[in-house]
Amino acid sequence: MNAFSTSPVKPLANVTVIELARVLACPFADMILAELGANVIKIEQPGTGDETRSFEPPVGDESAYFFACNRGKQSVTANLKTDAGRRIVRELAAGADIVIENFPVGTLKRYGLDHEVLRTENERLIYVSCTGFGQTGPYAKRKGYDTVFQAMGGLMSLTGERGGGPVKPGLPIADLTSGMWIAIGLLSALNGRSLTGKGCHIDFSMLDGQVSLLTLAAGRYFALNEVPPRLGTEHPGRVPSATFACSDGAFVHITCSDQHWLPLCELLKLDVLAADLDLMTNAGRVARRERVMSALSKAISGWTRTALCEACDAVGVPAGPINDIAEVLADPHVRVRGMVGSFEHPTVGIFGALPLPFKFDGFADPEVVRPPLLGEHTEKVLSERLGYDAQHIAALRRDGAI
Structure with missing residues (x-):
């Protein structure tokens, strides 16, 4: 038997995350944490939820886009425009390890849900604010999406055929890498908290995240004062x-x-x-x-x-x-490595999913867990975590707070 036998415990099993976020970057970060064992409670607007629940492509009445980045979470509906809805978030945050949000700068401060308020009630809280351009600087109030950050962060200037115009990558790289940066920051903060006993506020800018990825291109600029040209699939510093x-068109x-x-x-x-x-x-x-x-x-x-x-x-x-998506997902090595999985959804049935790429020796491996229905866990979380009784929950529902 291996000296480091697999434990049934997932490495983040003792971590609770409150997700005040939608679309892609933060939900992707939280899905990583969830399938590593964290208890992720996703706060959604009653009736509509995360807008990606309606994004293309549809799967029955659900969305494959939402499925891709929201597995393993609990969904709780809370209307932040009501006092009772905001109270639910404050009470959940008081017992949580992490709050992650991607509202425009200043929005949650107006709701009394900013890091300064929530950390007065939980000094161990790690609070992440993910915005397009950060909490400070001349662009702080600007709006942006993945492709805007790719453009402004330099990635598009590097991508495209020789002599041609800029091209965006085939995936939302700014969103996905931002999710990874956020996960790295959160795991670092959790370890830091174990040293000091106190949490922190993390100000993450998606543009900052893209600038940090320039690495080798920036290195060439620092060394040679060279603005790297677009070279298609060629490497600026390595040949070939x-x-x-090939002869068969591949x-x-x-x-x-x-x-x-x-x-x-x-x-x-x-x-x-x-x-x-x-x-x-x-x-x-x-x-x-x-x-x-x-x-x-x-x-x-x-x-x-x-x-x-x-x-x-x-x-x-x-x-x-150069494999297309179908070829990648059918590749025998990819299959043997367990990188094509699935989950069973109550309305859709069996649906494919890509597991996290970790194989642990000493902890339980991540597993694919289905995404939640909108508000599926509202009553369970409010009763078990906050002690609300059935009458209180019914009143909140009647008043539009959940």
């Missing part, structure tokens, strides 16, 4: 690292370091390139990018995708097929 068209991406150069040349029968000492180093190949890319493209155009990938694997050259 690009996607090549594509393969190949990335080589110096130790892979000669095996690739031998595989493709590029004897002249293999004999050229100027091409033995990456710096030499970068300086002669056009010559190298032209020769590789011509040679690879005679191979099928499968044959080329198998041949590269055989000689240790890093290469992979």
Whole structure:
């Protein structure tokens, strides 16, 4: 038996999160926490809920968009425009570890639900404010969505074909990476609280998150004063690292370091390139990018995708097929790794889902848990966590507070 046998306990089983958020970035962060074991209570507007419940594509009366980022949570309806609805949030926050919100700057302060108020009632509370541009600065009041942050944060300037215009990635990268940044910040704050006994306020700007991702592009600017151009699938500092068209109309991406150069040349029968000492180093190949890319493209155009990938694997050259979504989800390695799962929903039935990519040895692995129906857990949470009786809950419902 492994010395670190799997525990039935999930690593965040002792953490309670109140989600005052909607759409994607914060719900994605909270879904990560939920499937790592946290008790996530999602506060939603009565009657409508998170607006993504109505987003395309529909699945019966539900939304695949909502399903993708809200698994494993409890849904409680509370009308924040009522005193009773706001009281519910304050009382839940008083017993929680984390509150996460993505309202426009100043909105929750007007509701008496800002971090300063809630932390007076729970000094251990970790409160995250996720906004487009942060709580301070000249853009603080501006509105924005994922693609705006991609544009302003530099990502779109790097994405697109050589000589062409900017292109957005095929996924909402600003939202998804913001969710990851938020999860990292929250886990850091939880550990910090174990050191001080006190919580904190985290001011997270989605634009800040995109600027932090510039990494290598910013490094080239700092080192060379270079504004990186759009290069399609090519890498500005490595040759070859690009996607090549094959004879069957499919594509393969190949990335080589110096130790892979000669095996690739031998595989493709590029004897002249293999004999050229100027091409033995990456710096030499970068300086002669056009010559190298032209020769590789011509040679690879005679191979099928499968044959080329198998041949590269055989000689240790890093290469992979450009898979579409259907191919990814059918890939045998992806399947063996358990990266295609499902949940059973009470109105939709069995629906596919992508599990969190963690395999723990020492804790229970994350598991796919279905997303909640709107307000599904309202009565349970109000009675079990706040001690409300049936008459009180009925009155709240009658008054439109839940």
